[in-house]
Amino acid sequence: MSKQRNMEMLVGVFVAAGIVALFFMALQVSNLGASSNGEGYSIEARFDNIGGIKVKAPVTMAGVKIGRVSAISYDKETFEAVVTLTIENHYDRIPDDSFAKIFTAGLLGEQYIGLDAGGSDIYLKQGDRLQMTQSALVLEEVIGQFLFSKAQEN
Amino acid sequence: MSSLASAFADLGRKVMDAAAKLGRGHLLFWKMLLGFDENLRRPSLLIQQLFSVGVLSILLIVLSGFFVGMVLGLQGYYILSQFGAEATLGVMVAASLVRELGPVVTALLFAGRAGSALTAEVGLMKATEQLSGLEMMAVNPVRRVLSPRFLGGIISMPLLAAMFSTTGVLGGWFVGVGLLGVDDGTYWSQMQVKIDLHEDVFNGVIKSIVFGIVCTWIALFEGYDSVPTSEGLSRATTRTVVHSAFAILGLDFILTAIMFGE
Numbered sequence: 001m002s003k004q005r006n007m008e009m010l011v012g013v014f015v016a017a018g019i020v021a022l023f024f025m026a027l028q029v030s031n032l033g034a035s036s037n038g039e040g041y042s043i044e045a046r047f048d049n050i051g052g053i054k055v056k057a058p059v060t061m062a063g064v065k066i067g068r069v070s071a072i073s074y075d076k077e078t079f080e081a082v083v084t085l086t087i088e089n090h091y092d093r094i095p096d097d098s099f100a101k102i103f104t105a106g107l108l109g110e111q112y113i114g115l116d117a118g119g120s121d122i123y124l125k126q127g128d129r130l131q132m133t134q135s136a137l138v139l140e141e142v143i144g145q146f147l148f149s150k151a152q153e154n
Numbered sequence: 155m156s157s158l159a160s161a162f163a164d165l166g167r168k169v170m171d172a173a174a175k176l177g178r179g180h181l182l183f184w185k186m187l188l189g190f191d192e193n194l195r196r197p198s199l200l201i202q203q204l205f206s207v208g209v210l211s212i213l214l215i216v217l218s219g220f221f222v223g224m225v226l227g228l229q230g231y232y233i234l235s236q237f238g239a240e241a242t243l244g245v246m247v248a249a250s251l252v253r254e255l256g257p258v259v260t261a262l263l264f265a266g267r268a269g270s271a272l273t274a275e276v277g278l279m280k281a282t283e284q285l286s287g288l289e290m291m292a293v294n295p296v297r298r299v300l301s302p303r304f305l306g307g308i309i310s311m312p313l314l315a316a317m318f319s320t321t322g323v324l325g326g327w328f329v330g331v332g333l334l335g336v337d338d339g340t341y342w343s344q345m346q347v348k349i350d351l352h353e354d355v356f357n358g359v360i361k362s363i364v365f366g367i368v369c370t371w372i373a374l375f376e377g378y379d380s381v382p383t384s385e386g387l388s389r390a391t392t393r394t395v396v397h398s399a400f401a402i403l404g405l406d407f408i409l410t411a412i413m414f415g416e
Binding site: 004007008010011013014015017018019021022024025026028029030058 | 198201202204205208209212248252309310312313314316317319320323342345346347349350351354355358359
């Protein structure tokens with residue numbers, strides 16, 4: 001009888017250890033602790049060129065991640081890229097004259113959208129649009145401009 | 155003419171044998187599923203199996219996971235440092251473990267450690283006519299003997315795979331952070347930014363559940379279907395390991411293509 005009890009205890013320990021390992025993967029390894037998926041309000045920004053931004057790219061403010069890019073589409077009337085940003089609900093004080101820029105993390109890193117806070121007292125709500133944007137820095141264009149200006153100097 | 159006819163006859167017999175075996179395997183699968191209520195009626199049978207299939211595999215899985223993680227840490231550091239990207243070591247270790255190596259290597263080890271044991275056990279029960287004996291006593295051997303083993307394998311596999319991945323991540327941390335000097339904070343934070351709960355962790359768990367079903371199914375079927383002689387038993391055990399390995403690697407490709415292919 002005590003042998004049976006012993007085995008039951010070991011099986012209990014096994015199942016508990018397995019579940020602890022699953023929780024470890026969910027909390028420590030993955031992004032569950034860092035983000036609340038889907039909870040948030042979305043705003044829209046229009047760019048002339050979005051470079052390499054992908055859906056799920058981070059949106060930061062003062063370097064802190066406050067949301068993600070949730071959709072990207074193309075407006076064929078204005079020839080602009082329409083990027084939908086989903087901002088987490090507790091970051092509800094983004095002035096409506098904030099500036100959206102596309103940055104690159106490191107030389108080869110992924111691209112993200114950084115918001116610079118404006119001075120307005122009116123805050124962005126669900127469905128609003130960011131008026132001021134700056135396009136992605138496309139390396140080929142920059143090099144091209146550099147070469148062009150060098151050629152003009154000579 | 156007659157040699158040509160007999161060649162066709164051989165081919166036809168092989169195809170029919172293979173089809174019949176596949177059919178017996180599927181019948182057994184459904185019979186074992188239908189017998190799952192036996193686990194509720196006699197939970198001690200299931201606990202016995204969880205012990206012999208799961209608990210006794212822990213040491214092998216945990217040790218292998220730790221070493222695989224340490225190797226990933228070493229190799230990953232060597233390659234990533236050539237690009238000055240040591241900071242992403244955690245991502246590399248965790249992504250490869252959670253998505254691929256955790257479920258796959260656990261399943262391969264499981265097939266060798268627990269699958270072969272299941273085949274030998276069930277095969278010997280058949281050879282010594284214990285299964286027929288149960289039937290004589292009006293006890294359904296599929297429900298009483300095979301169903302608890304099947305469910306035990308299905309429950310054990312994802313838990314073992316989670317342990318493998320966890321100890322692997324810790325092994326990579328031990329080498330990367332402890333020995334090679336990658337920053338502790340970046341190791342974890344980069345990992346948390348890049349590893350997605352749904353995309354990576356859940357899909358890994360789904361993979362290991364599928365592998366658990368397939369591995370245990372193959373092992374039990376080979377034992378139940380074995381020729382009841384010592385040679386037949388040894389062949390059945392070999393087939394279990396070989397077929398499980400093929401099934402795991404083949405299914406892994408298909409599952410990866412479905413889950414991560416765009």
